[in-house]
Amino acid sequence: MLDDTALDTVFRTARSYNGYTDQPxxxxxxxxxxxxxxxxxxxxxxxPARLVWVTTDAAKQKLAEACSAQNKPKILSAPVSVIIGMDTNFHEHLPELFPHTDAKAWFDGNAELRAASAFRNSTLQGAYFIIAARMLGLDTGPMSGFDAGVVDAAFFHDTPAVRTNFISTLGHGDPASVYDRLPRPAFEKFNTIA
Known part of the structure; x- marks a missing residue:
């Protein structure tokens, strides 16, 4: 079992940041x-996750134009923003990634199943991104509040099977940019043991 310091870093004291220090x-x-x-x-x-690491001023401006008024300054001021995309043709890679059976055949000709699987599993990978960043000493600011079609056209125009799932900023968080800790429910509120 990991110690309390590690658990705090990843979950209990970790925060979603709205602003970052100047540290690159x-x-x-x-x-x-x-x-x-x-x-x-x-x-x-x-x-299925496909990540675009937005680091240049030009790319930040392009991404910010697709974001809500509240999120635009976060994108422009963060050292890095990350677009977590989802490849709905992920199954084409399954012969390499899952070679012990013909998993590709499960998804061939079934766009609806591929879309659902791409969304579910790229979301998991987005959560792993947040956890990995925290474990490596960085902070994140995951967000909705953007026009996915605009982001797709700007960043995934060469790969039409890839669609945006969500966006996150990344850097060394400025403690002044976070809200007071919001509540989390007790186990009994949302859990049932059957």
Missing amino acids: VAESELHAIWDLMKWGPTSANQL
Whole structure:
């Protein structure tokens, strides 16, 4: 079992940040996040997430234009933003990623099943991204509040099977940018043991 420091870092004292310090994020840190998060489990090792690491001013401006008024300044001021996309043609990679059976055949000709699986498993991978970033000493600010069609057209126009799931900012969080800790319900409120 991990100690309380690790549990606090990943969950109990971790926060979603609305702003960051001026400390930069190195490209090697982006690779380190991926090299950790890629080990998180997905159904049949689908790994449908496709990440765009938004680091340049031009790319930040393009992404910010697709965001709500509240989220636009967060994108523009964060050292990095990450678009967590989902590849609805993930099944094409299953012969390599899940080689012990013909898992690709499960999804061939079934766009609805692929879309549901891509959404579910890329969301899992997005959560692994958040956890990996926290474990590596970085902070995140996951968000909705954007026009997915605009993001898709701007960043996934060459890969039409990839669609945006959600966006997150990334950096070293500014403690002044977080809200007071919001409540979390007790186990009994939302859980049933059957």
